[in-house]
Amino acid sequence: FADGMTKQIFTDMGLTIGYSLLSSLIVSLTVVPAMSSKLLEKVEKKPSILFDRLINLYEKALRWALKHKVIVILPVVVLLVFSVYKIGSMGTSFMPSMDSTEMSATLEMPIGSSKKDTIKMSDKIINNLMKIDDIETIGATDSTNSMLGQASDTTMSFFIKLKEDKKHSNTEIAKIIEERTKDFDCELKVSASNMDMGALAGSGIQVIIKGEDLDELKSMAIDISKEIKPIKGIKEITTGLENPSKETRIIVDKNKAMEYGLTTAQIYQTISNEIKTDTSSTILTIGRNDYPVIVSNGDSLTKNELKNLTITGTKDNEKVDVKISSIVSISDDESLSSISRENQSRYMTVTATIDSDYNVGLVGKEVKSKLDNYKVKDGYSIEIGGEMETISDAMGDLVLMIILAVVFVYLVMVAQFQSLLSPFIVMFTIPLAFTGGLLALLITGNDLSVVSMLGFLVLSGVVVNNGIVFVDYVNQLRATGMSKKEAIIETGRSRIRPILMTALTTILAMSTMALSNGMGAEMTKGLAIVSIGGLAYSTILTLVVIPILYDLMQRKEFKIIDIED
Template sequence: GTSLEDTAKIADEVMERVGGIKDIEDVGGLVASASMMGGGQSESNSISFYATTKEKPSLSNEQLKKEIEKVTKDLGGELTINMSNMDMSALGSAGINIQIKGKDLDRLQKVAKDVKKIVEDIKGTQNVSDGTEDNKEELRVIVDKAKATQHSLTVAQVYQEISGKLSQAKTATTLSTDTDEYDVYVLDDANESMTREDVRNLTITAQKQDGTKEEVKLADIATFEDASGLQAISRMDQSRYMSVTAEIKDGDNIGLVSSRVKKALGGYSAPEGYEIKMTGEDETIMEAMVELFKMLALALVFMYLIMVAQFQSMRSPFIVMFTVPLAFTGGLLALYIAQMPVSVIAMIGFVMLSGIIVNNGIVFIDYANQLIENGMEQREALVEAGKTRLRPIIMTALTTILGLSTLAVGVGMGADMVQPMAVVTIGGLIYGTVLTLFVVPCIFNLFHKKEKARLREGIE
């Protein structure tokens, strides 16, 4: 309800304060619209700002967000801040998004309010919204069909008459000049300043069967009620829906909060014909995770088959594959130390790691097999393989670790986008490489002990 002039004053103050932050290079603002593609109605009391940072900002995105909130907290109005940090772990809308489908709009709003209250009580959520905060008060006209019929009127005729009186002025003609074109509007002053009381006192022209006309007061054939109406009606799959959204508090995890929300919603019984579904970031991440697990499983299968072809054996590749869980343990430890969640981009790091870490095992096992084939004792062969292959194993791991070190530290613009992937890979390589030199020889020896035992039984 705020005028454009009042909003502009606050907007100028916001631009001045945000522009004064050391990492902000440029700030721009424009009157917001309901749709970025040009659809919907523009709002005079809402303005969107776009701020760009310097090439090498000293503050992280979260720190910058807090700084903007700090400098604008005493201003009147509602301020929502979204940071574009190219975080591939999100891959969708931010935070929690719950979709409620149904037919009746009033019932939808009631369910949305219930869901909003549930989500507000859950640990880790903030700024919960059901989309009704911007609702506008509306006057509903309920026509009595029986009373309207007595005056030879249908419900459609009544609404058509009301719509004609309430409709906005349209272009009557266009005046063209040498420099420009001007639209001409015809305004009805009586209807232009119409109030709710005027709507109640409207008269409808009804035509009787004998051809005469009758003026019927709207209040005689209809009832009125004040209600709250949505600014827009959203539809998906030929069904109306409303969304309840919530942001995740700093320091909390989207996966943990989503689990709490699902558990809480499980105890809520929705009316028949209404569906409550989790969408948004949680749904996107879960879908991406499922696909990445499939990719990881396929990668492990292909690696095993390739090594079977290389070693001409089913057992040696199986021993090499023990390096993969060692590397994954190191990757998880690295994420824990860096205080990063297991995100989609981190999972891509695990897929990469599974292909890199087996190189150490291949180098070690292949050389140990060669020494055994040349007549060396098994224990001596393992010790010799460890000594001889130590340098190439460390060099292989070290080149990858050093190559990813700048990404892991997060140096440069957009580095935080792939930082979890680098952290996982480096952690997995360090941990996996060190333990490969101890675990793989033990497993190799264990498998071959069983083989020797079988051979002895066969000789006896």
């Protein structure tokens, strides 16, 4: 049900889980009973002293918990509130950063450098970086100007191959490279990994300023860059105004022009004709080839010649020659390299790159806080884009998916229990699982990424299983005439084994993902950590909290069923 990039990345995973669970359901209802009828004809239950002690200890703890409900529930609620509170200060990211054996870097030489200077600096950088133990080899290629399709004299791209058994992470190697080249007379931008899935989300934080007047947009871009520059974690800010070209502005004084019966369009046309040097006249066809004929007007108009340029106007019903300089003002200014539009509205973008030691989500919150206090003029607007926008959209999609999943789970249980209250009790395992998942992320120091959010989505459908097993068996025992409290105790004793088995098998299966250190393992670590933390925490508390909630909420007497009937 998701949209956009979230759908493209995770639809296959969702379908795989859905199809495999559907297949396992069919097998468990058909193949497993058939095999059990033949293979389990002679089953001897071997006593386990250690597990029997665990069951007796659990029974004592459960009886104590049922008598001291507030003491048990209070810390659970406090941990839940604490976890929700910590979400605000947790780092967020679109995708976790991933290590690989490939890195890249881009060399930018000072303006005016020759190709020879660039090659010489490239050799110097390569010789210096090859002294780093974790680097296996480095290749350099000319950077190409995408607009002109030709190589640039001042830029060079590096492809860095790392050793398979490297001792440092890609981020640490990138810092070593930056440290080694910081005194060089050039700018070297290092990309820590060529497997960075976060690049799908856009680069860093972008502040998009929309409006009509270009001068006002430039002024706002400069102001905003100054506002966000002191924020810790912001490494580099670009406004699109770097290295601007010069332009000559000609502003018509309409009142003076009207004295001579001239319009802005007439003045523009006169100046345009004078400064135009080449005009396409016609095309000659010789054989199979076409040749354009260009008529050249000679040298272009200089600024002084422009001031002395005359245009014919009328005054007192007589034609007069009017100097351009008498009806226009001429000034020099900096021009934009391009004018961007979206939905017929002009915009400029202020882009901030984030230091690898800082989290884009936390830095983005500070940027948003600064922009909330920035006064925007009427007719202008400010939006946050880049990775922050992608994270916000993806997180919003996943939150809606989790809510929808919880609703589906509840409806399925209502149909199964033929009751509204029993499923409601079971649903309390979901906030317990979310608490465990968030605590696991905090303990391991991981960000709240789209991948880890997917772990919460998986938890919402998995953790209710233990609650269902517990509540369903309590209801069965009460239906035979057993008292509520004794039914709860007996359920705890008899169902602790399958509950622990199902939880442990899932936790152990997920541990391979959580502990993996192979290339690209970071992609699924968040999901595994959330699943393990949520399952471990919720399983332990399901054995205590769910019985307490059942005792508090299920006050209705059960109709006793005659088993013989």
